[in-house]
Amino acid sequence: MTEEDKQTEEKIFESATEVFVEKGMDGARMQDIANRAGINKSLLHYYYRTKDHLFNAVFEMIAGQMFKKFAPVLDENLPLEEKIRFFFREHIAFMQKNPRLPSFILNELHRNPERIRKLIQNIDINKLWTTIEAQHKEELKRYNITKENIPQFMTTVAGMSVFPFVARPVIASIMEKMGYDFDNYLEERKEYAADFVINALKKQEASNKM
Amino acid sequence: MTEEDKQTEEKIFESATEVFVEKGMDGARMQDIANRAGINKSLLHYYYRTKDHLFNAVFEMIAGQMFKKFAPVLDENLPLEEKIRFFFREHIAFMQKNPRLPSFILNELHRNPERIRKLIQNIDINKLWTTIEAQHKEELKRYNITKENIPQFMTTVAGMSVFPFVARPVIASIMEKMGYDFDNYLEERKEYAADFVINALKKQEASNKM
DNA sequence: TTTATATTTGACCAAATGGTTAAACTAAAT
DNA sequence: ATTTAGTTTAACCATTTGGTCAAATATAAA
Incomplete structure (x- = not known):
């Protein structure tokens, strides 16, 4: 569902933000992100193809926020x-x-x-x-x-x-x-x-x- | 020999410094360090047991230099x-x-x-x-x-x-x-x-x- | 020269890691 | 009720990576 959907995708994004901000791209682990979001690791790839994609999404949001x-x-x-x-x-x-x-x-x-x-x-x-x-x-x-x-x-x-x-x-x-x-x-x-x-x-x- | 010895150990240290400073601990690769030093990767472990040890050595030197x-x-x-x-x-x-x-x-x-x-x-x-x-x-x-x-x-x-x-x-x-x-x-x-x-x-x- | 010691290497290993896939599950559409 | 499409999962894979090891090589001591 769109509701559930958003929840999952959003949860991923939030967890990813946490982990990336804390550990940086190199130090971040996909499994760690999945764990924090309480979901299966495959879902990360389902919603954001790769680690790079996910990172970009997070980074752009953060940088935008800061520059604003x-x-x-x-x-x-x-x-x-x-x-x-x-x-x-x-x-x-x-x-x-x-x-x-x-x-x-x-x-x-x-x-x-x-x-x-x-x-x-x-x-x-x-x-x-x-x-x-x-x-x-x-x-x-x-x-x-x-x-x-x-x-x-x-x-x-x-x-x-x-x-x-x-x-x-x-x-x-x-x-x-x-x-x-x-x-x-x-x-x-x-x-x-x-x-x-x-x-x-x-x-x-x-x-x-x- | 002490001469050769120092050369190798020093070369490792210098290459490690380059790589660590450039990529950070998480982004640095032991193989990369070995390559820059032009030596076998095993030598890294021979002179500095682990990546952590090597990193510590580099970091302490750098930080000391800066604080001085x-x-x-x-x-x-x-x-x-x-x-x-x-x-x-x-x-x-x-x-x-x-x-x-x-x-x-x-x-x-x-x-x-x-x-x-x-x-x-x-x-x-x-x-x-x-x-x-x-x-x-x-x-x-x-x-x-x-x-x-x-x-x-x-x-x-x-x-x-x-x-x-x-x-x-x-x-x-x-x-x-x-x-x-x-x-x-x-x-x-x-x-x-x-x-x-x-x-x-x-x-x-x-x-x-x- | 021979022996002992230190250095260097290539082959190898286990764990970690990003990513894939096929199957299971859910829920809406027919 | 059944089909269809979207979602979630567990098992699996290939590669990378830090690290080990035994053999080979060089060097110093005897």
Whole structure:
């Protein structure tokens, strides 16, 4: 039945997501996925021909989900400063709920770089820049953000948000030794990161004037 | 012979390093390692009993190498600002030569978090803080870096340095689309990151005074 | 030179793993 | 009720893979 059908196919997809995200493509085992879904291994091949197919389905969904999280930043009609706060709040919150996604995605992109082309092919980066520039012309000028240095700025912002999750095991261990709580650190990071970036920009602005 | 011996064992180690760093533990194949070393697969087991043993040997060497790169920052007798510049220059330069190490290390720590304990067990973090505090008491106060928020600060700095390498495929692809050069971006990042961090601190300082 | 020791190899093995298939089962259509 | 189509399963297969072993080779010691 369509109902039962969806249930099975969906269960497979969910279990596959779990296993792939946790172990990566190379470490994942089809039997493991079948076990978690509580079904026979053959069903995996019945619904998704091969491990590769199944993995692709999962990866595309995950990567899409992650990239979508960046979009609202462009839509929201907020001053740059507020957008920065908005971004860190939303992005870190999303990763708090899905702490393994960043590592998973970056990792698999590393293993298979061609995948990236497919992910970013629809994005017209020059248009993106035009949009941003239109929205924040004065602020960008004030903060000395140019088309030339925007990659530096963007990767700084992205890194501040993503790095804690990519390096989670290390950071969490060290913090444990210091008697601090990692979850608390994440919570505080939403504000700390935003403040840090905004401070850097404002100082830049001050230096500019001289 | 000791000479031949070392040559073989070393060749194995080098090939293993290549393969493990490139493919990770799960993706690496013993046969692949043997082929690159130009020797019989059995020799791998002769010198390093199992794949796990071989991997451990490689990982410990790599991780040690990476962590050592953080040490000079503490030794150097420089003002904080200069230390920050020194760190980004040295750390990014090291990773430029070994662009895959960060992903490799973080990944494998993710796969086997217990490994971290072994890596950081010798580090007395409280003592580390005392050292830093002694070296930069005034600056820390000025910039409002406390024992409570130092994890935020340290991960920010580490992230700015490491993230470009962890997310290299994504960043490089997007930059290519923009007509920019990734290697150039890395080169510029040494200064950009330092400036950015120092700016953030200085603005913090300015706000503090009010 | 002969003996003992270390090194290297090819053949081999057992387990794991992705994938196939034919049969059994379920449920809707006739 | 019977046929038909879709779903699920157990048994099976071929290949890969980490690992072993005994024989062969080279090297040092006697």
